[in-house]
Amino acid sequence: MWYDAARVVSARVGRVLYRPTIEGLANIPEHGPVILAANHLSFCDSVVIPLAVPRRVRFLAKAEYFTGPGVKGRMxxxxxxxxxxxxVRRGTGREAVDALELGLRCLKDGGVFSIYPEGTRSPDGRLxxxxTGVAHLALTSGAPVVPVGLIGTERIQPIGARLPRISSITVRFGEPLDFSTGYDHLKTGRARRQVTDEIMAAIQRLTGQQEAGVYNERSREG
Incomplete structure (x- = not known):
């Protein structure tokens, strides 16, 4: 109830301030488990997606956001x-596995789980x-994957900026991708790589971003 009330109020305020263009909401199933796989441009992406989606969205956030001191930490x-x-605490392989287990529990309960396959924010706007964590979730749970294209969120809060700025944004939800069948003949690693690449290609079609062709290895800030 608290989540619904906070989301409604925040969504209304956000729409007034930023006037976002939201496309493809009908592609998100009204019921049942679903994975939202999005590109990652800004800290505010984790605010934009939950406010745009009518269902409750669960996502991973650095544990430091929950443990800060003082008034700022409580807020x-x-x-x-x-x-x-x-x-979730990040930094080791064990923590990465624990994070994926949290996602699987959310999906098993029929929820919506959001993930950034790039792992962290793009430093230069490229995709x-x-x-392959997103593929692990999809292949293990059988949940559909809805690709999400975020456009312009880096202008709201560029990397290093302390306060958000007013700027127009676009959020595009693509058609659901079904990976529940057709991959059993592949070895686990090959299947996860293929599924992940298909998801990233779908995101790229939504955003039009230039593909970097490499992993984002910079310090994981969000």
Whole structure:
């Protein structure tokens, strides 16, 4: 109930300030598990997606957003909790596995789970190669994947900016991708790579971004 109330109020304020263009909402199933796989341009992406989607969205956020001291720390914790964020510590392989397990539990419960296959924000606006965690979620859960194209969010809060700016944005939801069958004949690693590449190609068609062709190896800030 708290999530729904906070999302409605925040969504109305966001639409007044930023007048976002939202396309393809009908592509998100009204019920059942679904994975939202998006490009990642800005810290505010994790605010934009939950506010654009009519269903409750769960996503991973750095544990530091929940543990900060003082008034700022309490505000950050309240905001991310209201948006449906799940705190996770990042840095080791074990933590990456734990993060994916959180996603699988959300999908098993019939929820919406959002993930950035690039792993972290693009430093230059290009679309970086996807990591195969998104494929692991899709192939293990059987949930459809809805590709999400975010356009212009980097102008709201560029990397290094402390405060958000007013700028128009576009959020595009592509047609659901079904990976529940057709990959059993492939070895696990090959199947995950193929699925991930198909998802990234769908995101690129939505955004028109130049493909970097490499992984984004910079420090993971968000």
């Amino acid at each position: 950050s914790r309240a905001a991310f909790t209201a948006l449906g964020a799940v705190p 970086y190669r996807g990591r």
